[in-house]
Amino acid sequence: MSARAGWNLLESLAAGSCSALDAVEAASLRTRALEPRLHAFLSTAFDGAEERAKQLDARPARGPLHGLPFAVKANLCWEGAETNAASRVLAGYRPPYSATTVQRALDAGAVALGVANMDEFGFGSSGENSAYGATRNPWDPTRAPGGSSSGAAAAVAAGSVAFALGSDTGGSVRQPAALCGVSGFKPSYGRLSRFGLIAFASSLDCVGVLAPSVEELELVMSVLSGVDERDSTSSTLAPFAPERRDDLRGVRVGAPREHFEGGVDPRVAECVRAALRECERLGASVREVELPHTRSAIATYYVIASAEASSNLARYDGVRYGTRASGDGSLQGMIEATRAHGFGPETRRRVALGSFVLSSGYYEAWYVHALKVRRLIANDFERAFEHVDVLVGPTSPTLAFRLGERAADPLAMYASDALTVPASLAGLPALSTPCGLVRDGDVDLPVGLQWIGPLGADERVLSLAGAWQRATAHHRTHPPLADLAEAAR
Amino acid sequence: MRSKLALKLGAANPANASGSRGAARGCLGTAARAPYPAAVEQQNRPPQNSATNADAPASDSLAVERALRLARLGVEAAERAPFAREFERVLASFAELRRIDVSGVAPLHTPSVRIDALREDRCAPSLDRESLLANAPDAHDGFFGVPKTLGGDA
Structure with missing residues (x-):
């Protein structure tokens, strides 16, 4: 069973050791076992997914995402599935078309397993603002998975799916990825089509991807990217071309001073400093930079x-x-x-x-x-990137907090986004990768490392983080809750 | 000033209490079935002293009332005072923004590198009317249905 968890599916399918149907059946089994504890999905489509997998296996040609089961955040239109953005006001809405990103994933052979829970319309950082009940964190079900892509992050962390499509307006992919210990990428503004994404804030919204590792992120990005004439903001940049690296030799890493101050938990800061030392060990030079308007x-x-x-x-x-x-x-x-x-x-x-x-x-x-202040924030980044290739710091100021802890205080909740909103305001590509665990009481909780690059340098961010991830392997640690799926067999 | 605001909003608009929106409130009054726990429900809760900020221009009841009206939000009378308090607290916390010197700085509306994308204007297939109307709460004869707005009783 563990060989068929979401984090192993890409390798198993590529090696031919499992079929699309095997992958989808494993994902369905695991999701059925874990849903009562997690509530990562608002709806599932197991039968349809298995039928689709059979059709894909029968085809002579395989798409680049052949057989990979994935979750669709509830604000991305998926034709025929209830796409309610976790809002009561959209209860029952079944779009007559799919979002471009959803359609491109399906066309590449991926199999949609279900609709992932979220904060209503993307308004939240804990998943608790869903009108249909909160998702729980696979590392500790008493804690929030982060938000707003709460169900997407939890489903990936639990090994239920091989990747998930989410959206990131101010950190909604990166912050839950950090709190759930998975990799989450927000591309440059405009790099992915937003046609079919239920709009929240149009100058900030990005479709993003969550996955067990950077490897899946690069593969999915290469399938999803490209101009879409139905979204005039979809960029005219060259097609996404991942760059493989095995070290960080010659790379200039900037550590933003302000991202280690204020409300940042010292345990999170220390974990990130250790990750920066790993960057140096891999050949990078690390220097402190300033982003004064943070x-x-x-x-x-x-x-x-x-x-x-x-x-x-x-x-x-x-x-x-x-x-x-x-x-x-x-x-x-x-x-x-x-x-x-x-x-x-x-x-x-x-x-x-x-x-x-x-x-x-x-x-x-x-x-x-x-x-105007937004311009000053973007200028801070431009100045920093005159001296460094990538910025690295914490994704979330804190570890996963308890459900209910911040729900009654909007300002405390907004503070969860302190380190992710700057890149969103400037439209920059940013990625969160897990960088270790911190003991909190009687549980281990993941810490997220945020990588930020200049506008349009999506490939650079993914390749540098990918090299670091392969060398450090923090992404290979999975939550103990996933063992429940084994026990349920 | 804050106390006055909370009291004013707590009383709400008398026209709303018994006027044409009575039925609307009746509908909202079914909140027990709603999935959201009401954040604050005490109607006669005493006004609280939250941090006031002279920079926050919202410190009058009209501002919050106007925001609700512009947003087409029929917030119940009982919820108005706590709503206004929280609204003001959030705005006050953002007031530090207004102390940042932005003279000579151009607003950044979008980070998009492509803001003037134009394409040839041409006909293309669209979704059919039936599938678009399938999600409407009320549709007949190929049109969306809404409450009567002219002539006679609604």
């Missing part, structure tokens, strides 16, 4: 992201899709009741906040001002 990034991000969210979520009015509350029977009453009833507390807060900062009299003072 401390303003959370406020900047939440002003801009909320403003864009308030516009994007205006479409949920009970007319075209999802649920409707009748209210007092008038059109206006219906719209207000639908939104009040259909949106969770955090969604309501962000939509109101966004409407406020965009409103007449406050627009310049809040929204435009935040856009």
